[in-house]
Amino acid sequence: xxxxxxxxxxxxxxxxxxxxxxxxxxxxxxxxxxxxxxxxxxxxxxxxxxxxxxxxxxxxxxxxxxxxxxxxxxxxxxxxxxxxxxxxxxxxxxxxxxxxxxxxxxxxxxxxxxxxxxxxxxxxxxxxxxxxxxxxxxxxxxxxxxxxxxxxxxxxxxxxxxxxxxxxxxxxxxxxxxxxxxxxxxxxxxxxxxxxxxxxxxxxxxxxxxxxxxxxxxxxxxxxxxxxxxxxxxxxxxxxxxxxxxxxxxxxxxxxxxxxxxxxxxxxxxxxxxxxxxxxxxxxxxxxxxxxxx
Ligand code: GRG
Numbered sequence: 154x155x156x157x158x159x160x161x162x163x164x165x166x167x168x169x170x171x172x173x174x175x176x177x178x179x180x181x182x183x184x185x186x187x188x189x190x191x192x193x194x195x196x197x198x199x200x201x202x203x204x205x206x207x208x209x210x211x212x213x214x215x216x217x218x219x220x221x222x223x224x225x226x227x228x229x230x231x232x233x234x235x236x237x238x239x240x241x242x243x244x245x246x247x248x249x250x251x252x253x254x255x256x257x258x259x260x261x262x263x264x265x266x267x268x269x270x271x272x273x274x275x276x277x278x279x280x281x282x283x284x285x286x287x288x289x290x291x292x293x294x295x296x297x298x299x300x301x302x303x304x305x306x307x308x309x310x311x312x313x314x315x316x317x318x319x320x321x322x323x324x325x326x327x328x329x330x331x332x333x334x335x336x337x338x339x340x341x342x343x344x345x346x347x348x349x350x351x352x353x354x355x356x357x358x359x360x361x362x363x364x365x366x367x368x369x370x371x372x373x374x375x376x377x378x379x380x381x382x383x384x385x386x387x388x389x390x391x392x393x394x395x396x397x398x399x400x401x402x403x404x405x406x407x408x409x410x411x412x413x414x415x416x417x418x419x420x421x422x423x424x425x426x427x428x429x430x431x432x433x434x435x436x437x438x439x440x441x442x443x444x445x446x447x
Pocket of ligand 1: 301310
């Protein structure tokens with residue numbers, strides 16, 4: 154089966170699972186949660202979690218609640234990121250942003266409810282019974298919380314806002330993106346391995362892989378903001394430049410940014426060598442992340 158078809162099928166399966174987890178009663182909060190969480194995201198973090206688990210001998214059905222939880226947390230961060238107080242964006246995933254559709258108050262509450270629901274799904278009894286290892290579940294919840302908190306996404310977003318219109322170094326930029334985007338990607342990959350019972354050595358290789366992949370992902374995101382098309386991106390390109398954000402292309406130029414991304418992709422691929430042929434899907438996924446145009 155081609156990678157594109159495999160990704161499409163997996164994405165559809167994840168979408169269906171997320172749909173099942175979301176509340177369905179007709180009130181505005183539920184409507185806003187479903188609007189953002191079921192909009193057409195790539196589900197990359199969930200797919201990375203599932204494929205890392207399979208690589209380490211785990212089963213997709215066992216880790217699905219965590220894969221969905223990670224996507225709900227990611228959606229929560231996108232709703233906040235789009236708010237007028239943050240990046241002030243009108244479009245996300247090809248549709249008006251949550252606050253444009255429902256107003257700021259409901260958008261914030263829907264994001265908060267998605268965040269709480271994610272932790273509920275990852276820790277409730279059916280998930281504990283499926284995984285059968287409460288220690289691994291707690292480790293993963295700690296890892297995810299740390300990826301979001303004062304050393305993760307919240308720090309990255311703070312530094313990102315502070316850097317608008319400022320001169321930053323390449324190291325500053327790497328720190329912004331490692332914390333803002335890279336940590337949640339790393340946590341997804343770690344959780345896949347940990348929930349599948351991977352040992353310390355395999356987890357170390359996965360962590361190294363994730364670090365390089367996360368950076369390559371963000372460089373590509375910056376490149377797409379310069380050269381991507383609105384219809385493919387599902388949001389308006391050029392927003393980084395309008396907000397005078399420091400990005401890899403603005404700091405290095407487009408060509409050098411691409412070279413840095415290719416280098417990170419090569420390093421990510423070489424971390425997977427340790428796993429041999431079993432890592433073919435994750436390797437394809439890594440190349441796909443660099444080649445994507447949305
Ligand atoms: C609310 C947890 C929380 C934090 C507040 C808003 C914020 C601080 C942080 C923003 C983090 C953020 C939105 C980073 C952007 C990461 C990024 C490149 C998003 C796009 O990811 P894709 O391309 O999107 O995977 P899809 O739509 O495909 O899921």
